[in-house]
Amino acid sequence: MAIKKFAIACYDDESTLFPAVKKVRESGYKMHDVYTPFPVHGLDEVMGLKETDLHTAGFIFGLTGTATALGFMSWIFTSDWPIDFGGKPFFSLPAFIPITFELTVLFAAVGMVMTYCYLNQIMPGVKKHVFHPRQTDDLFVIAIEITDPAAELEIVDFLKTTGSVETDVQIAEEGWWYGWWDKEEEYQKQIV
Amino acid sequence: MHLKYESIVREPLITGDKNYHQVTEDICRPIEQKPTRLWYMGFAFSLLLLGFGAFSVFWEIYWGIGTWGINRTVGWGWDITNFVWWVGIGHAGTLISAILLLFRQGWRTGVNRAAEAMTIFAVMCAGMFPVFHMGRVWDGFFVMPYPNSRGALWPNFNSALLWDVFAISTYFTVSLLFWYSGLIPDFATIRDRAKTKLRKKLYGIASFGWTGTAKNWQRFEALSLVLAGLATPLVLSVHTIVSMDFATSVIPGWHTTIFPPYFVAGAIFSGFAMVNTLLILVRKVYRLEDYITLGHIEAMNKVIVLTGSIVGTAYLTELFVAWYSQVVFEQEAFNWRIFGPYWWAYWLMMTCNVVSPQFFWFKKLRRNVVFTFLLTIVVNIGMWFERFVIIVTSLYRDFLPSSWVYYSPTWTELGFYLGTFGLFFTCFFLFAKYFPVIAIAEIKFTLKSSGDNYKRAMRPMEEMTDGEFLHEIEHAH
Numbered sequence: 220m221a222i223k224k225f226a227i228a229c230y231d232d233e234s235t236l237f238p239a240v241k242k243v244r245e246s247g248y249k250m251h252d253v254y255t256p257f258p259v260h261g262l263d264e265v266m267g268l269k270e271t272d273l274h275t276a277g278f279i280f281g282l283t284g285t286a287t288a289l290g291f292m293s294w295i296f297t298s299d300w301p302i303d304f305g306g307k308p309f310f311s312l313p314a315f316i317p318i319t320f321e322l323t324v325l326f327a328a329v330g331m332v333m334t335y336c337y338l339n340q341i342m343p344g345v346k347k348h349v350f351h352p353r354q355t356d357d358l359f360v361i362a363i364e365i366t367d368p369a370a371e372l373e374i375v376d377f378l379k380t381t382g383s384v385e386t387d388v389q390i391a392e393e394g395w396w397y398g399w400w401d402k403e404e405e406y407q408k409q410i411v
Numbered sequence: 412m413h414l415k416y417e418s419i420v421r422e423p424l425i426t427g428d429k430n431y432h433q434v435t436e437d438i439c440r441p442i443e444q445k446p447t448r449l450w451y452m453g454f455a456f457s458l459l460l461l462g463f464g465a466f467s468v469f470w471e472i473y474w475g476i477g478t479w480g481i482n483r484t485v486g487w488g489w490d491i492t493n494f495v496w497w498v499g500i501g502h503a504g505t506l507i508s509a510i511l512l513l514f515r516q517g518w519r520t521g522v523n524r525a526a527e528a529m530t531i532f533a534v535m536c537a538g539m540f541p542v543f544h545m546g547r548v549w550d551g552f553f554v555m556p557y558p559n560s561r562g563a564l565w566p567n568f569n570s571a572l573l574w575d576v577f578a579i580s581t582y583f584t585v586s587l588l589f590w591y592s593g594l595i596p597d598f599a600t601i602r603d604r605a606k607t608k609l610r611k612k613l614y615g616i617a618s619f620g621w622t623g624t625a626k627n628w629q630r631f632e633a634l635s636l637v638l639a640g641l642a643t644p645l646v647l648s649v650h651t652i653v654s655m656d657f658a659t660s661v662i663p664g665w666h667t668t669i670f671p672p673y674f675v676a677g678a679i680f681s682g683f684a685m686v687n688t689l690l691i692l693v694r695k696v697y698r699l700e701d702y703i704t705l706g707h708i709e710a711m712n713k714v715i716v717l718t719g720s721i722v723g724t725a726y727l728t729e730l731f732v733a734w735y736s737q738v739v740f741e742q743e744a745f746n747w748r749i750f751g752p753y754w755w756a757y758w759l760m761m762t763c764n765v766v767s768p769q770f771f772w773f774k775k776l777r778r779n780v781v782f783t784f785l786l787t788i789v790v791n792i793g794m795w796f797e798r799f800v801i802i803v804t805s806l807y808r809d810f811l812p813s814s815w816v817y818y819s820p821t822w823t824e825l826g827f828y829l830g831t832f833g834l835f836f837t838c839f840f841l842f843a844k845y846f847p848v849i850a851i852a853e854i855k856f857t858l859k860s861s862g863d864n865y866k867r868a869m870r871p872m873e874e875m876t877d878g879e880f881l882h883e884i885e886h887a888h
Contacts, residue, residue: 257852258628314569321577345620357431
């Protein structure tokens with residue numbers, strides 16, 4: 220992880236955000252990320268993000284659950300400790316269905332949520348830089364990484380022309396770190 | 412430029428000319444204020460009930476299951492009645508958040524957070540009953556399949572009771588994950604506007620470091636959709652499996668194939684009634700009438716009248732099948748159910764569940780808050796008696812007339828039941844104070860298509876003729 224310099228622009232409506240994102244992409248500046256207070260449909264396409272593979276992970280976890288339940292119950296009732304229930308077959312598949320289904324759902328849900336947390340890098344106690352306190356309230360924020368220090372003013376001027384309501388330059392940690400939410404400055408001193 | 416559009420014929424789901432910031436303010440207000448006196452009084456009363464429940468349970472554990480009124484004939488009494496009742500209530504939350512998400516019902520966004528919370532707390536209450544019904548509750552872990560020192564003796568995977576263990580625990584876990592994954596962005600909202608250090612710290616931990624990047628939201632949407640897809644069959648499976656606790660036995664009155672759909676409909680019926688009861692209070696106390704509108708209440712009342720009628724049909728079908736089967740034991744079981752010593756429970760159930768929801772065919776009554784509030788309580792009383800009737804009046808007169816009994820609960824059973832109310836409302840009061848009771852991000856997402864001010868702005872466009880509209884958009888750019 221590293222501390223970098225970012226130029227940010229805030230928009231107060233998604234209808235001004237979309238053209239701005241397009242302009243930033245065309246300008247060739249390095250777009251760090253876009254922060255929104257709620258899921259904005261179509262934003263991922265405009266930004267050129269790939270569709271997530273989270274569904275596939277869920278499917279694989281679900282399949283693991285099915286296999287675990289079915290395999291485990293079959294092994295127990297046919298080989299480990301077969302019990303005769305009123306002369307019914309040891310391998311009684313219909314009776315195994317409810318637990319197999321429940322375990323499929325359980326594995327898929329738990330596995331997916333854990334994958335989701337891992338991919339998003341979120342966990343209790345994780346801290347990330349918040350560019351604007353209202354980015355989780357009513358502002359849409361675009362952050363551009365300033366790769367060339369000489370271009371700083373140029374980028375800010377450019378962002379002002381994109382319909383933003385506020386622009387700013389901030390020095391921030393680009394990734395996540397572990398710590399308290401009110402001690403960002405101390406963290407930055409440590410790492411620099 | 413409007414990115415989303417919904418016809419103005421549809422009732423607005425958010426009233427009061429809101430913008431994004433106003434939504435945040437309205438929903439965060441109760442969290443950032445000191446609790447009111449009413450809150451303290453309600454919370455203290457819930458704790459009192461919880462304490463009494465804990466004492467009743469302690470008494471039962473200390474002296475044994477004999478302190479309950481159940482006996483050899485009526486082995487399942489209030490405990491299992493309460494279990495099924497609470498699980499049933501717990502069905503509305505996940506139904507609202509999962510099935511209505513798949514059906515793209517916009518009104519779910521106003522109520523899903525509180526309904527899901529209700530689900531989780533109700534399932535917690537439900538779980539208490541089978542656990543303490545075990546009697547030797549310290550051996551409760553025997554239901555888990557783990558390699559043990561008893562020769563690796565496994566539980567019986569062919570038993571409906573064990574299916575129930577898996578169903579309820581899976582349901583609880585999945586509902587909790589679904590609920591919390593939706594809460595993370597809203598906790599981040601509270602964190603970022605927090606004025607005190609402690610609040611910033613605590614909501615900072617609870618929000619998992621969420622910042623709301625586009626990629627995170629994309630995964631968020633994928634996760635909610637797949638979890639909804641998983642939870643939809645799960646909701647239906649849970650009460651199906653609960654009904655199999657009865658249906659797979661050979662007791663007249665229980666041994667019927669109609670039970671799974673009948674139980675699921677009953678669960679949704681009582682669950683929606685409970686959601687309405689709670690939300691009518693929440694919207695009043697927190698002045699959230701702009702987000703939980705009469706339209707929301709009416710939509711839930713429509714579900715109540717539908718599922719109530721399904722339940723009524725199931726009752727009548729049961730009677731018909733008992734008569735048509737020509738099985739003497741089956742016929743007598745229903746004869747005693749209606750005219751036997753427990754006739755009052757049967758007729759109470761019939762009145763509350765079959766007759767009372769029919770009032771909701773009238774639009775005036777569906778949109779009447781006071782009437783809805785009272786009727787939803789009646790429905791839940793009726794649904795409690797449904798489970799009591801199914802369980803006790805199938806058991807109290809078994810195949811051996813010498814063992815026929817009349818079952819009444821003791822104070823420990825009553826205390827246990829009241830205790831679960833204490834647990835439920837303790838959790839709900841804490842939820843209402845410290846959690847956003849309405850999904851902030853989801854409301855903002857639907858605001859531009861369902862907010863009354865945005866809908867009004869669409870009116871001139873709606874009134875244009877086709878030709879005018881085409882002309883307008885062709886010359887707009």
